[in-house]
Every structure is written in structure tokens, then in C-alpha cells.
Amino acid sequence: MSIEEQIMQIILYSGNAKSTAFEAIQAAKANNFEQANELIERANEEMSSAHRVQTYLIQSEIRGEKVETSLLLIHAQDHLMNAITFKDLAGEFIALYETMSAAQKPEQ
Template sequence: MNEEHMEVVMGLIMHGGNAKGYAYQAIQDAKAGNFDEADKKIELANQELKAAHDTQTGMLTQEAQGNHVEVDLYMVHGQDHLMNAITFKDLAIEIIELLRRLDEK
């Protein structure tokens, strides 16, 4: 495995993990009634997901150009982190919206 491959994998894991962490913090902020902070954390999660998505798009572009991207357990693990982060962020948005509605009543 070459260094470039590991950088891609670690980028997916790092940005995915950061995004999930921000989404978790956003839920905690919303539970405390700090909805402005929760919204800021969701935006930070979105920025992290964009960075991971840009990495993923680069891999897809390489593959489309005929430069095979190595798929190994590390890559699967990185993709798993990214997909879980996306799902977690989407659910966090729904939870925050429910908490916002409850707070308004």
C-alpha cells in the first residue's frame, strides 16, 4: 500500500469522524437549548463531510480515468466511517428539529 492511498483512507476516516463528532455535539447543544450552537456544529459537520466527499470524488475521478483505485479493508473502513457520519448527521438534524419544536411549546 502506498502513502497516497493511506492519505486518502485516513482523510475519509478523519473527516468522517470529525463530522460525526460535530453532529453529536450539535445534539448535546440542542438538548441544552443552545440551538444557535447546534446549528453551528451542524455546519462544521457539513464542512467536514464536504472535505471527505471531495476526497471520495477524487478517487472516483481517478477510477473513471482508468487509474484503478486499490480497494482494501482500509478503504472499506474509511468508506464505512464516511457513510456512518452522513447518516448520523442526517439523524442529528432530525433530532435537533424535534428538540426545537419541543422547546417552542
């Protein structure tokens, strides 16, 4: 697989992770916490796939196989970093929505 294909995989998996994390927030907003947690898990899986490709590229460079820095590689890293941040914040939003939902339930 070419370096460009590997870079595009990072972008693809990162984008999928971010989109899925956004869906998780929307599910939590609708008080569907089971679905929100399932979506966050899917986002984690996409993130893991992106990390595997990134790790392969890093290990290639450590082995002496020069990975040329390109605008596309920088773009992929930017996508990955943003997806990580967004996924982490989505987890916080879900927890916040769960807390708010529990506080709104009448005591029995």
C-alpha cells in the same frame, strides 16, 4: 499523496463530522439552538471535505487509475456512510428539540 493518506483523510473528516454532529445534538438538548446549528454547519464542512477526497478517488478510477480495494478503503467508506446518516439524524434531533422547546414555553 498516497492512496493510504487519502483514505485516512476520509476517515478523519468523517469522524470529525460525526463527532461534531453529536456535539450539535447535545447543544440542542441544552436548548442552545444557535450553537447546535453552527455545529451542524461545521459537520457539513467536514463532510464536504470527506466527499472531496472520495470524489477524487472515484474520478481517478474513472480515468483508468485503478484504486485497489482494501480493508482500509472499505473502513473509510463505512465511516463516511455512518457519518452521513448520523449527521442527517442529528438535524432531525435538533428540529425535534426545537419543537419541544417551543411547545414548553408559556403563551403570553
